[in-house]
Amino acid sequence: MEHFLGWEVELADSCFDSSAFIMMDYRLRYQDSTSFTYVLPFSDRHALIEYTFFTSYLLKEDVYEDLLRQYLHKYLGSIPYQIRRTEQGVIPMTDYAFGNDHKRNLKKIETAGGWVRPSSGYSFSASGRYVDQIIKNIVRNRDIAPGVAQNRWRWYDRIFLHILQHNNVLGQGSLKRCTKTTTSNC
Ligand SMILES: Cc1cc2nc3c(=O)[nH]c(=O)nc-3n(C[C@H](O)[C@H](O)[C@H](O)COP(=O)(O)OP(=O)(O)OC[C@H]3O[C@@H](n4cnc5c(N)ncnc54)[C@H](O)[C@@H]3O)c2cc1C
Numbered sequence: 480m481e482h483f484l485g486w487e488v489e490l491a492d493s494c495f496d497s498s499a500f501i502m503m504d505y506r507l508r509y510q511d512s513t514s515f516t517y518v519l520p521f522s523d524r525h526a527l528i529e530y531t532f533f534t535s536y537l538l539k540e541d542v543y544e545d546l547l548r549q550y551l552h553k554y555l556g557s558i559p560y561q562i563r564r565t566e567q568g569v570i571p572m573t574d575y576a577f578g579n580d581h582k583r584n585l586k587k588i589e590t591a592g593g594w595v596r597p598s599s600g601y602s603f604s605a606s607g608r609y610v611d612q613i614i615k616n617i618v619r620n621r622d623i624a625p626g627v628a629q630n631r632w633r634w635y636d637r638i639f640l641h642i643l644q645h646n647n648v649l650g651q652g653s654l655k656r657c658t659k660t661t662t663s664n665c
Pocket of ligand 1 (some may be wrong): 566568588589
């Protein structure tokens with residue numbers, strides 16, 4: 480599962496580089512897990528900071544809160560801050576064959592249709608492409624499913640899920656090539 484807690488924070492002083500974001504920062508890890516922080520700035524004082532896990536277990540809310548506090552303290556200059564908004568979520572990371580649940584006249588979409596990328600929990604960009612494809616299929620008077628939620632990366636997703644499930648701590652190494660971490664300026 481991809482599970483996370485995010486705080487939209489307003490700092491008392493400037494710190495963020497609003498022209499850059501921090502993705503998958505592994506400096507603060509929870510035990511032997513694949514866990515990391517995102518920092519998505521809106522301005523030099525205002526950002527969404529999200530602590531995220533790729534694990535098969537969930538944690539109590541105070542664990543995520545404590546990690547966010549630690550990150551603000553260690554890597555964002557320990558500047559006083561206010562929490563404007565919070566967000567949290569749990570997104571499935573699975574290679575379950577969702578396509579098997581389609582019926583002749585009932586095709587599932589989004590999470591139920593397997594549109595969420597198992598290795599990242601993302602769906603928005605693919606959903607746009609799949610909706611375009613469904614519209615094309617309908618206009619051509621075809622079944623709506625062909626070309627939807629089938630992608631050549633599924634095999635790689637499966638390998639990554641296998642690593643996460645059997646040796647969770649190795650997730651960071653597996654993701655290295657597709658992550659970019661920058662350091663904060665403050
Ligand atoms: C905090 C958060 C941040 C995320 N950020 C990103 C991101 O940056 N990029 C990305 O690609 N993905 C992101 N995701 C994942 C993405 O939001 C989901 O993968 C996607 O929204 C799943 O779409 P869905 O239609 O399956 O579910 P949802 O978007 O949850 O839609 C389900 C809808 O069904 C409605 N509903 C539920 N039960 C009933 C019922 N019984 N009757 C009628 N209506 C019902 C709900 O109200 C809801 O509107 C994020 C998820 C969360 C939680």
